[in-house]
Amino acid sequence: MAHEKMRTKLTALVVDDNKLNRKIHEKMLESFGVKSEGVENGREAVDIHCRGHRFDLILMDMDMPVMNGIEATKELRLMGIGSIIVGVSSRCTEAEIRKFMDAGLNDYHEKPFNTAKLSSILDNI
């Protein structure tokens, strides 16, 4: 019960250019009591932090227009953002995952994202 109460205080940012993925991921977060917002690309993710918003968890897609997930993650870390950033992408070569992780991710999950993966992430926050 205390675990669930703690989860209900968490906030998350979903960064994905795909509207469908944003809707699904936000609904998954809601099912765990996590309040979330969605943005369409890495630039918007950086901008929302520049405006002073902070999130406990950031779900970051890799391939996005304007600014991709790798660039956005690097920039957020340079800004001193210490949030848990989890890469979520359909890319699956080891080299691509390594490149994404090296940008500053805490974790990476291959799409499709599901509640089991989300639960394992939230357990570590």
Place this chain on the structure above:
Amino acid sequence: MGVEEGVYKAKTGLPLWMLGLGADLLWADMNRLLGFLFHQGVLDEQFLQLQQLQDDTSPNFVSEVVNIYFHESEKLLRNLRALLMEREFSDYKKMGSHLNQFMGSSSSIGAKRVRNVCVAFRAATEHNNRAGCLRALEMLEHEYCYLKNKLHELFQIEQQRALAAGVRYPAPVQN
């Protein structure tokens, strides 16, 4: 026969015990269709994930998500066809980008066969194989059409079941 039962019979022409039968039969139809789609590899467990997310706060979550998928997919299919029909087509990178989108959406809703065709299509773009891309596009359009028809069928049954279930438990008559 009680007063309420008499009222329901008068309104529908059916005895009370039969009103629920439609909903049960439709429920069986729905499960049969879903089972078929899973068995054929058209859908995978990710579709179940969507159903599990549907709740009282979002009672139409699955159909909303699937409608977004239809809208986005048709846009992507038009873009893919337009690219391949270009006389001097050479932008395989752009095609790959559209396919990544399509793959991502398809896997997010559990559209397994559509996703698999996207994988084969993407392989053709990586080899700059225009003929292969054309073949893959036709297969993709076919698979997408099949999926769309089946999902429409599923939602239609679900709608009929919800109506029939509503008839099964009508509001009591107020005097």
